[in-house]
Amino acid sequence: MSDRINLSLDQVYDLALRALTHNGMAEDHAQAIADVITQGQRDECHSHGLYRVLVCVRSLRSGKIAPAARPTLTQPAPSIVKVDAHQGYSQLAFQTGLPALVEQARKQGVAALVIRNCFHFSALWPEVEAIARHGLVGMAMTPSHAWVAPEGGSKGVFGTNPLAFAWPRPNREEPFVFDFATSAIARGDIELHARQQQPIPLGWALDAEGAPTTDAHAALAGAMQTFGGHKGSALAAMIELLAGALIGDMTSAESLAFDDGVGATPCHGELLLAFDPQRFLGDDFEQSQQRAEQLFAAITDQGARLPSQRRFAARQRSKREGVWLSRSLVQDIKDLLA
Incomplete structure (x- = not known):
């Protein structure tokens, strides 16, 4: 078989x-x-x-997650939409807030969706692609658990702290989109390596003593590393601030403490931004879309691929x-x- x-x-x-x-x-x-x-x-x-x-x-x-929590939406300012997930998963909260985010982005030119008190497990590209399907430029970011050491350190401070971006391409089915963790790899990839008893590459993680390791189980007991050294470390800190402190929700360290060793999905907040190119550009919209397509062509025409x-x-x-x-x-x- x-x-x-x-x-x-x-x-x-x-x-x-x-x-x-x-x-x-x-x-x-x-x-x-x-x-x-x-x-x-x-x-x-x-x-x-x-x-x-x-x-x-x-x-x-x-027992950490509220499996039937009803997300509630408020709007403290014209360009800010807030959804409280009430300790439920983030996906329904995002569906609840997306229509208001789109509406306010079209009215104001730019709008933010703040999701608070949510458990978030997924990649971010589904969210930014959903924003792009409305013809809007989208960004999303979240902290997670403090599994990732800062560059030069050996103990977890940051989460995997992903950042995603989507640019709509009106004449194509898919947008220009990227979604990456500011850690060297997603936590789930190390978990899959451990599950399959496979080694991980050097540069992904440190063991509990702070030494580089290729053992997935040792990595899960130690700390992950950022991508790009100090650059990834700085981006991870930015996301802690924007998607934690700025929106009044937990940092990755607070999320890990809240988990208290039970091993649940990280609980924290999420920040999403939407920009309306039509409101930014007015009569220059078509010309600017051509500029974007020229940029993409300059990448692909030399054999490189888009994210x-x-x-x-x-x-x-x-x-x-x-x-x-x-x-x-x-x-x-x-x-x-x-």
Whole structure:
């Protein structure tokens, strides 16, 4: 028997949805989470695909998460939209706030969506791509748990602290988009290496004594490293400030302390920004869009690829052929239905 199994995207969504609802997640929360998990698996972002069902259910069982919390929306200023997730997952809170974010960005030219008191596990590109589908430029950032050491240090201070950006391309299906952790790699990738008993590359993490390691289990017991040395470290600090201190929510260190060793999904806030090119540019909109396309062409015409091109290629392949998953992972998720 092969150690891999092929599932359609509908089967991925259904399996995630059933596992979540069977373990106590409210239906609307489960639908929002299953949709994001399916997007991750569709784009072959394995650490943010079906594997995350295991993380979500473990977090549910920890008792930290409110599985049926109702997000509430307020608007303290014309260009600021706030959604309180009330200790629920962030996906439904984002769906709640997105229409107001789009509306205010179109009125004001730029708007911010602040999501507070949320548990966030996913990549950020689903959020910024959703913003870009409305013809808006999107940015998103979050802290996480203090797993990442600052450059020159050996103890966790920062989270993986991802940053995502999307630029809409009106004549193309996909936007220009990037999404990367300010750590050398996403935490989920180290977890997958540990699960599969595989070594990690040097430069990803330090062990508990602060020495570089290729052992995934030692890395999980130690501290991750930032990408690009001091540059990644500075960006990580910026995200702690903008998506933590500025919005009145927890830093990565506070999030880890709040977890208190139970191993749940990180609890913190998220900051999303939306810019309306039409409001910025007026009659110059078409000319500026051409400038952007000239920039992209200058990259691709010399053989370089744009960010997310491999992910977009995987997206089309998965729509045609379904996705391949570890049989043991699928069985682990089915076991959650027992």
